[in-house]
Amino acid sequence: MAFRIVAHCTNCWACLSLCPQQAIRAASPHFQINADRCTECVGDYADPQCASICPVEGAIIDAAGQPLNPPGSLTGLSPEFPTLSSTS
Ligand code: SF4
Ligand code: SF4
Numbered sequence: 001m002a003f004r005i006v007a008h009c010t011n012c013w014a015c016l017s018l019c020p021q022q023a024i025r026a027a028s029p030h031f032q033i034n035a036d037r038c039t040e041c042v043g044d045y046a047d048p049q050c051a052s053i054c055p056v057e058g059a060i061i062d063a064a065g066q067p068l069n070p071p072g073s074l075t076g077l078s079p080e081f082p083t084l085s086s087t088s
Helices: 050-052
Strands: none
Touching: none
């Protein structure tokens, strides 16, 4: 039971100090979650603290590979929102 930070992470530091298990560490090329420590915040918080603060969609994924903040969840823009290139 652990989440994972992936390449979309911009190393913004927002999540690091919020983790109740000290499971997140600054690393290169992006921050990492120690799977042995991450409890998905169960027992500490109702929501995963890292995903709650993370400003980047798709930067944190669950064990099934699904983003905790999927496309559109933070921007409010639908992933299907037409782009200039798709309408021209
Ligand atoms: S889900 Fe909770 S315990 Fe796991 S890395 Fe994020 S803040 Fe830490
Ligand atoms: S809050 Fe998100 S973008 Fe910022 S360091 Fe953590 S995982 Fe990376």
